[in-house]
Amino acid sequence: MLGVASGLLAARGAAASPEDLFGYGARTSAMGATGTAHATGYEAAWHNPALASVVRTPKLTLGYTGGVLRLDAQGDGLPGRISSAPVKGTTIGAEIPVPLGGRFAHRVGLALAFYEPTDVVVRGRVLYPEKTQFPMVDNRAQSVTIRAALGVNVGYGIRVGVGFAALAEVVGTVVAATDATGRVGTRVEDQLVATYAPVLGATYDLPLNGPARWRFGATYRGEQTARFAIVIDGSKLSSLQIPLFNISGLAQYDPAQAAVEVARSEGLGVLAAQVVYKHWGAFPGLLEPTVVCNDGGAGACGLTPPKIDWHDTFVVRVGAEQGFELARGAVARARTGAFYETTPLPSEIPGSEAYDAGVKGVVTVPTRYFDSNRLALTVGAGLALSKPLPPIDLDVFAQYHVLLPRAVTSVDGNGGALSRGESSGHITVIGMTAGVRF
Amino acid sequence: MARQRHAAALLGGVLALAVSLAPRAARANPPDTYGFGSRETAMGNAVAAETRGVAANYYNPAALARSRGLEVSIGYFRANHYLEMNGRDNGVDPVKGINAGLVAPGRLLGIPFAFGLGLHLPDDRISRVRALRQEQPRWELYDNRNQRLYLAANLAIEPFPWLQIGGGLSFMSSTRGQLNISGAANVLQPDESQLRHEVDADLTAIRYPQAGIRIILSEDVALAAVYRGEFQLGLDLGAHLQGDIVGLTTALYDLETHSVNNFLPQQLVFGGSWKLAKNVRGTFDARWINWSAYVSPVARLDVLLDIPPPSGGWPSTITPPQTPAATRIVPLRMHDRIIPHLGVEWRAYGSRRLEGFVRGGYEISKTPIEPQTGLTNYVDRDRHTLSLGLGATARRLAKELPASLSLDVHAAISELIEDTTKKASAADFVGDYSAHGYIVNLGLMLTVAFDGWGAPTKEEP
Numbered sequence: 001m002l003g004v005a006s007g008l009l010a011a012r013g014a015a016a017s018p019e020d021l022f023g024y025g026a027r028t029s030a031m032g033a034t035g036t037a038h039a040t041g042y043e044a045a046w047h048n049p050a051l052a053s054v055v056r057t058p059k060l061t062l063g064y065t066g067g068v069l070r071l072d073a074q075g076d077g078l079p080g081r082i083s084s085a086p087v088k089g090t091t092i093g094a095e096i097p098v099p100l101g102g103r104f105a106h107r108v109g110l111a112l113a114f115y116e117p118t119d120v121v122v123r124g125r126v127l128y129p130e131k132t133q134f135p136m137v138d139n140r141a142q143s144v145t146i147r148a149a150l151g152v153n154v155g156y157g158i159r160v161g162v163g164f165a166a167l168a169e170v171v172g173t174v175v176a177a178t179d180a181t182g183r184v185g186t187r188v189e190d191q192l193v194a195t196y197a198p199v200l201g202a203t204y205d206l207p208l209n210g211p212a213r214w215r216f217g218a219t220y221r222g223e224q225t226a227r228f229a230i231v232i233d234g235s236k237l238s239s240l241q242i243p244l245f246n247i248s249g250l251a252q253y254d255p256a257q258a259a260v261e262v263a264r265s266e267g268l269g270v271l272a273a274q275v276v277y278k279h280w281g282a283f284p285g286l287l288e289p290t291v292v293c294n295d296g297g298a299g300a301c302g303l304t305p306p307k308i309d310w311h312d313t314f315v316v317r318v319g320a321e322q323g324f325e326l327a328r329g330a331v332a333r334a335r336t337g338a339f340y341e342t343t344p345l346p347s348e349i350p351g352s353e354a355y356d357a358g359v360k361g362v363v364t365v366p367t368r369y370f371d372s373n374r375l376a377l378t379v380g381a382g383l384a385l386s387k388p389l390p391p392i393d394l395d396v397f398a399q400y401h402v403l404l405p406r407a408v409t410s411v412d413g414n415g416g417a418l419s420r421g422e423s424s425g426h427i428t429v430i431g432m433t434a435g436v437r438f
Numbered sequence: 439m440a441r442q443r444h445a446a447a448l449l450g451g452v453l454a455l456a457v458s459l460a461p462r463a464a465r466a467n468p469p470d471t472y473g474f475g476s477r478e479t480a481m482g483n484a485v486a487a488e489t490r491g492v493a494a495n496y497y498n499p500a501a502l503a504r505s506r507g508l509e510v511s512i513g514y515f516r517a518n519h520y521l522e523m524n525g526r527d528n529g530v531d532p533v534k535g536i537n538a539g540l541v542a543p544g545r546l547l548g549i550p551f552a553f554g555l556g557l558h559l560p561d562d563r564i565s566r567v568r569a570l571r572q573e574q575p576r577w578e579l580y581d582n583r584n585q586r587l588y589l590a591a592n593l594a595i596e597p598f599p600w601l602q603i604g605g606g607l608s609f610m611s612s613t614r615g616q617l618n619i620s621g622a623a624n625v626l627q628p629d630e631s632q633l634r635h636e637v638d639a640d641l642t643a644i645r646y647p648q649a650g651i652r653i654i655l656s657e658d659v660a661l662a663a664v665y666r667g668e669f670q671l672g673l674d675l676g677a678h679l680q681g682d683i684v685g686l687t688t689a690l691y692d693l694e695t696h697s698v699n700n701f702l703p704q705q706l707v708f709g710g711s712w713k714l715a716k717n718v719r720g721t722f723d724a725r726w727i728n729w730s731a732y733v734s735p736v737a738r739l740d741v742l743l744d745i746p747p748p749s750g751g752w753p754s755t756i757t758p759p760q761t762p763a764a765t766r767i768v769p770l771r772m773h774d775r776i777i778p779h780l781g782v783e784w785r786a787y788g789s790r791r792l793e794g795f796v797r798g799g800y801e802i803s804k805t806p807i808e809p810q811t812g813l814t815n816y817v818d819r820d821r822h823t824l825s826l827g828l829g830a831t832a833r834r835l836a837k838e839l840p841a842s843l844s845l846d847v848h849a850a851i852s853e854l855i856e857d858t859t860k861k862a863s864a865a866d867f868v869g870d871y872s873a874h875g876y877i878v879n880l881g882l883m884l885t886v887a888f889d890g891w892g893a894p895t896k897e898e899p
Contacts, residue, residue, distance in 0.1 A: 058508075058542045060553050060593075092591070094553060096542045099508060099888045102838040110540075112555070116609075124615070124639045131636075192587075194559070228637065243628035247617065247635055290619065290633040301629040303621065355621035355632040357682055362632055390547060438544030438551045 017145055017165065017224065018065075018087065019046050020254050021137065024113060024145070025093065026063060026395035026433040030380020031319025032337020034272040036261035037203055037217030041435070042093025045113035045147040047259075048201035048219045049161025052151030055095045055109030061393070063091035063433030065115070071134045071403065073370045075421030082425075084138050089117040091433055098150075107153040111163075115145035124228055124251030126286050129306055129352035130365040134423070135286055136345060137371065137403075143252050149199065157205035165197045165221070167252070170228040175236070197222040197254070212266040217259075223282065224254040231292065243302075244292035255279045255344075261317075268323025268331065276315040280344030283310040303353045306367045308346065315341040319378070329389040333382040335397070338375070345371040348409050351418045366410035366419030372403035376427075391437035401427035467608070467702060468533055468558050468584040469496045472517045473825075475537060476846035476883040479515070480827020481781030482799020484721040486709025487652060487662035488781070491885060492539035495556025498650035498664045498709075499592035499604030502541050502552040507841070507888040509541040515881025521577050521854065523817065523873045530577055533584045535560035537883060550596035554606070558588035572734065572768060575815035575868060578807065580877070583700055586610075590648065605649035614674040615639025622682040623689070625756070633681070644669060646702075658713035668704040670733060683745070686752075692742040703728040709779075717785040725779065729772040729806035734814075768814050772806040795829035797848075811862040817873050819857055825850035825879075844885040852877040 023033025025043030035047030042061055044051035067087035072080055091114070098108040127133055149163030170192055199221050206214040232245040261274035291302035319337030326332050351364040380397030403425040410419040473479030475493030486498045492511035494501035516534035520527065536559045543552040562585075576582075592606030621633035646667040653661045679691040709723035779801040787794035805818040827848035835843060856874030 058544045058553070060542075094542065094555075096508060096540070099840065100838055101840040102836070104838045119640075119642065124637060127636045127638065128618075128620075128634065191562070193562075228639075241625045241628050242623060243631045243633070245619065245633070245635070247619075247637065249637060251639075287634075287636075290621070290635045291629070291631045293629045295629065301631075303632050303634050305634075353632075354634065355681065357622075357688075360622075360682070436546060438546040438553075 017046075017254050018089070018115060018117075018143060019145055020257075022065075022067070022087075022399060022429050024115070024147075025091070026380060026397045026431055027321075027335065027382060028319070029399060029429075029431065030335035030337065030378050030382075030395070030397035031270075031272065031321055032274075032317040032339045032376070032378050034261060034263070034274045034317045034319035034337060034339075036201070036219050036259045036274055037215045037263035038261075038265065038270050038272050041095040042111045042113050044095075044151060044161070045093075045111040045149040045163055045199075046145075048203060048217050049111070049149030049163035049199055050151045050159040050201040050203045050217070052095070052109040052111040052149045052161055052163075053107060053153040053159045054151070055097045055111065056106065057097065057391075057437045059093075059095045059393075059435050059437045061091070061093035061095075061433050061435035063093075063395075063431060065089055065091060065429065065431035067399075067427060067429035069138065069425070069427050071137065071370075071423070071425040073132045073134075073368070073421050073423055075419070077419065078368070078421045079132055082132060082134060082138070084134075085119075085142060087117075087142070087429060088119070089115050091115050091431070093433070093435070109151050111149045111151070113145060113147040113149075117142055117144065124226075124249075126249040126251065128354070129287070129367040129369065130354065132368040132370065132421075134370050134425075136343065137427075147199070149201075151201075157207060159203045161201045163199040163201075165199060165224055167195045167197070167224055167226045168192050169195055169226045169251075170230065172229075173231050173233065175233045195225065197224040212264055215263050215265070217261045217263070219259045221254070221257050221259075223256040223279070224252075225250060226252040229288075246288060246290055246292045246298040248288040248298070250284060250286050253283060255283060255312075268321075268325070268333070270319075270321040272317075272319045272337075274315075274317040274319075276317070278313045278315070278344070280310045281312045283344065285310075303355065303362065306350045306352045308349050308367075308369070310344045311342075311346060313342045313344050315339055329386045331384045333384070335378075335380040335382065337378045339378075340376075341374045343371040343373050343406070345369055345408065347407060348411055351410050351412045364412045364418065368410065368419060368421070370408050370421060370423035372406040372423045372425070374401050374403055374427075376401040386437075393435040393437070394432070395435075396432040397430065399427070399429040401429070403427070467496075467588050468535075468560075468586065469588055470702070470705075471579070471584055472515060472533060472879050473848070473850070474556065474558065474588075475511070476513060476515070476827055476848040476881050477783075477795075477797065477829055479850055479879065479881065480797035480799060480825050480829075480846070480848035481721060481783060482779045482801045482823065482825050484709065484723040484779035484781035484799055484801070485711075486650070486664050486707045486723050487660040487711040488709070488719065488721045488783075491541055491887065492537075492554065492556060494541070494594075494604075495539055495554045495590045495592050495606070496588070496648075498652060498662050498707075499554065499606050499648060500594050500602040500650040500652040500662065500664075502554040502592055502594035502604050503543070503550050503596040503602040503652075505541045505543040505552055505887070505889075507543065509885060509887040511540070511883055511885040512536065512538040513846075513881060513883025515848075515879060517877055517879040519577075519580055519875065519877050521580065521873070521875030521877075523575060524871050528575075528577060528581075530581050531585065533560070534562075537881070546595075552594045552604075554590075554592045554594070556588070556590045556592075560585060560587065572814045573867065575817055575871070577818065577875075578770075578816040579818050586700075592648070600654045602652040602654075603650075605647065607645045607647055608669075610644045610646075610669065610671065614642060616676045617678070619677075619679045620681050622684050624684040625686065626684070630684070644671070660711045662707070662709045662711075664705075664707040664709070666702075666705040666707075668728065668731065669702050671700040686748045687746050690742070690744040694740040701731075701733045703731050714782075717788070719783045721779075721781040721783075723779040723781075725777045727775050727777065727806070730774050732770060732772040732806075734767055734770040768812060770814060770816055771808040773808070775804055775806045777801060777803045791833050793829075793831040795827075795831075795846075797825075797827040797829065799823075799825040799850075810859050813866075815859075815868055817859070819854035819874060821852050821854050821877075823850055823852040823877075839886075841886050841888040844887070845882065846885070847882040848880070850877075850879040852879070 024046035028035035039047035151161035287305035317339035489497035519530035594604030
C-alpha cells in the first residue's frame with residue numbers, strides 16, 4: 001500500500017541556524033556571542049549587516065567548529081542521557097569592500113557567511129512526541145548557514161545594513177496507483193524551494209570626545225522556517241479507501257528576533273553588552289496532522305499533535321576583548337564572555353494523542369519534550385598579522401554551555417501528570433578560523 | 439624565487455581546501471546544457487580559454503585570476519523546450535532563473551589571487567525530484583536533470599604572468615531518511631483514521647570538484663584545460679507502516695529503497711583562444727564527457743507487505759493491495775562523447791568610454807544514449823546549437839562608480855534531429871516512436887567590474 005512512501009525519497013528537511021545557538025564566527029563566539037555593535041568582517045552577516053560597511057580589505061576565512069552535546073532527561077521511564085550527534089562543520093566567510101568612488105568611497109561593504117555541517121546539510125528529525133527529545137537544541141545544531149549582508153556608512157556616525165538568510169523547504173506529492181497492466185507504479189514530484197528571512201541592522205556611534213568610542217547597534221532577524229510538506233496519495237492503489245497522508249512538519253525553525261547592544265572600544269579593547277528578544281510564541285510546533293480530511297483538510301479530523309504554549313525568550317550577553325601588540329605587524333587578542341538564554345518550552349506541556357492497538361482506540365501519551373535555560377561561558381584568542389608579516393588572521397574559541405536543571409511535566413486533559421522529568425546537560429563547542437586578506 | 443615559493447604555498451592552500459572539503463556526490467548542472475553567462479553562451483560555450491569574471495566560476499576557475507577588480511554580475515535566462523514524440527509536445531518544463539556571482543581579486547604575498555562565487559538559482563525551485571518508471575518515455579537529459587540549483591566557490595592564482603590556476607567546489611546534497619506511520623486507517627470512513635507520523639531524514643553534504651588551468655602563450659593565443667568531477671545524487675529511504683485497518687485486519691509495510699536520482703558524469707575540457715584579426719577572436723573547446731559511467735535513475739526497492747485477510751475474508755467490494763513486484767532495473771547504456779564547441783567574438787565598436795561586441799557560436803552534441811529498442815525509453819537525439827549575442831561595455835559613467843558596466847544578451851537555438859526509435863519486440867508496450875525538438879534559450883547579464891576608471895581591458899588573450 002505505501003509504496004507511496006517512496007515519495008519521501010525527496011522528503012528532506014531544510015536548514016536553520018546553529019548560529020542562533022552558539023553565535024557565528026570565531027571572534028564573536030569567544031565574546032559571549034555578542035557583536036551587534038562590534039562585529040567585524042564576515043561575522044557581520046549574522047550579527048549586524050550595517051557593520052559590513054566597516055570592511056576595507058577583501059578577506060577570505062576558512063574555519064572548523066566542533067562540539068559535543070550531552071543532554072539529560074532524568075525521571076521515571078526516561079532514558080537519562082540522550083543520544084545526540086556531535087556538532088562539526090566548516091565555516092567559510094568572505095568580506096569584500098565595494099569600491100565605489102566620490103562621496104560613496106569607503107562606505108559600502110559586503111559580507112558573506114556560510115557554515116556547512118560536515119556530515120549533513122540539515123537534519124530533519126521530527127519524532128513521535130512520546131520519544132524523549134530536546135527539540136530546541138539537538139537538531140537545530142545540524143544545519144547549513146547561508147547569509148549575505150550589505151552595509152552602508154551613511155555618515156553622522158550612522159551605519160545601516162540589510163541582509164538575508166537563505167533556507168530551503170520541501171513541498172511535493174507522491175501518487176501511487178495501479179496502471180493498466182495491473183502493476184503498481186509511483187509518481188513522485190517533490191521540490192526543494194528556497195525560503196529567505198530578512199536581516200536588518202543599524203549602528204550609531206555616539207559623538208563623544210575622548211579615546212573611547214561608544215557604539216549602539218540594533219538588529220532584526222526575520223522568522224526562519226523550513227517545513228517539509230509531502231502529500232502521499234495511495235487511494236488509487238486498491239479499492240481500500242486510504243486517506244491522504246500529510247507527511248508534514250517543521251524540520252528547522254528560528255524565531256523572529258531583535259537584538260540591541262552597546263559596545264565600548266578603546267585602543268585594542270572592546271566591551272559589549274547585548275539583549276536579544278526571540279518571538280518563540282509564534283512557533284507552530286514540530287508536527288502536523290497526518291490525515292488529510294475530506295472535509296476541512298489536515299487537522300480537521302483524526303489525531304492532532306500537541307499544542308504547546310511556547311514562550312517568548314530573552315538572551316543576555318556580555319563580551320570583552322583586549323589586544324596586545326606583540327611586535328610590528330603582530331597583534332594578539334584575548335577574549336571572553338558569557339550569555340544566558342531562557343527556554344521557550346513551558347514547564348507544563350500537554351500530552352499527545354496516539355492510537356493504541358491494544359485497546360483499539362485513541363489514548364493520551366506523555367509529550368516528552370525537554371529544554372532548559374542555558375548559561376554559556378566563552379573564551380578565545382586571536383592573532384592578527386599584517387605587514388611586514390603575511391596578512392593572516394587566526395582565531396580560536398571555546399564555549400561551555402550548562403543546561404540548568406529544570407522540571408518538565410506532561411499532563412493530560414484533566415491536569416493529571418503523565419510524565420515528570422528533569423532536563424539538564426552541557427554543551428562544549430570549540431572552533432578556529434584562519435583568514436587571509438588579499 | 440620568492441614568487442615561486444609563494445605561488446607554491448598558495449597552490450598548496452587551494453589544494454588543501456579542495457582536499458579538506460573532500461568531494462562526494464551531487465547533481466546535474468543547468469550550465470552544462472544552457473551555459474552560464476550571456477557572453478559565454480553566445481560564444482557557443484567555447485570559452486575555457488576565453489572566459490572571465492563571474493562566468494569563469496563554471497567554465498574555468500583559473501580565469502578568475504584575470505579579474506583586476508571586484509566584479510558582480512546578475513542575469514536571467516529562460517530556455518523553452520519544444521520536444522515532441524510522435525508529433526505530440528511532451529510538455530518538458532522550461533529551465534529559467536537567475537545567474538549571478540562575484541569575483542573578488544587581490545594580491546596575496548605579491549601573487550594575483552581571486553575568490554569567486556557562481557550561482558544559478560531557478561525561479562520555481564532549488565531542485566526537483568521526479569521519479570518515473572523506467573518504461574515511461576522521457577527526455578532523459580532535459581526533463582528533470584536541469585531543474586536545480588548550481589552553486590560553486592572557487593579560488594585562483596596567477597603565479598606567473600603566463601599561467602593561471604584555479605579550482606573549487608560545487609555544492610549539493612543527497613537524502614537519506616526513515617519515515618514511520620502508525621495508527622489505524624479506517625477504509626470505510628477515511629476521515630476517522632487515527633494516524634500519525636515521524637520523520638528522521640538527513641540532507642547529506644555533497645561536494646564535487648572543478649579545476650582549471652589557463653596558459654597564455656602569446657598576446658594572441660591562450661590555451662586551457664578544465665576538469666569537472668562526477669557526482670551522484672543518492673536517495674536512500676526506509677518507510678515503515680504498522681497499524682490497524684479498522685474493523686478488518688492489521689497492516690505491516692516495510693520499504694527500503696536506494697536510487698541515484700541524478701548523475702553528472704565527469705568532464706574534461708581542452709580549449710583555445712586565438713586572435714584572428716585586430717578585433718576578432720576565435721575560440722574552440724573540445725569537451726569529453728564520461729557518459730559511460732551513467733547510473734540509471736531508477737529506484738531499487740525492497741518491500742515487505744503483510745495484510746492478512748480478515749477473519750471472514752475480504753468484503754466483495756474490496757480488492758486488497760498486492761506487494762509490488764521487485765523492480766528489475768534495465769541498465770541504461772551510454773557512450774562517452776566528445777563535444778566540439780566553436781565561438782567567435784568581434785569587437786565591433788571601441789572607444790575609451792564604450793565598446794560593442796557581436797558574438798556567435800556553434801556546438802554539436804551527439805546523443806550518448808544507446809537506441810532504446812527494449813523495455814526502457816530514455817529519449818534523446820543528436821543536438822545542434824547555434825548561438826548569437828551582443829554586448830556593450832560603458833565606462834566613466836559617474837564619479838561614484840569607478841567601474842565598467844557591461845550588458846550582454848544571448849539567443850541560442852538547439853535542434854534535436856528527428857529520428858525513429860524502433861522496438862525489438864512488436865509487442866512492446868510503448869512501441870516505435872519518432873522524436874525531435876527544439877530548445878530556445880534567451881538571456882541577458884549585467885556586470886559591474888570595479889576595475890578603476892575602467893580603461894579598456896588590456897589586450898591579453
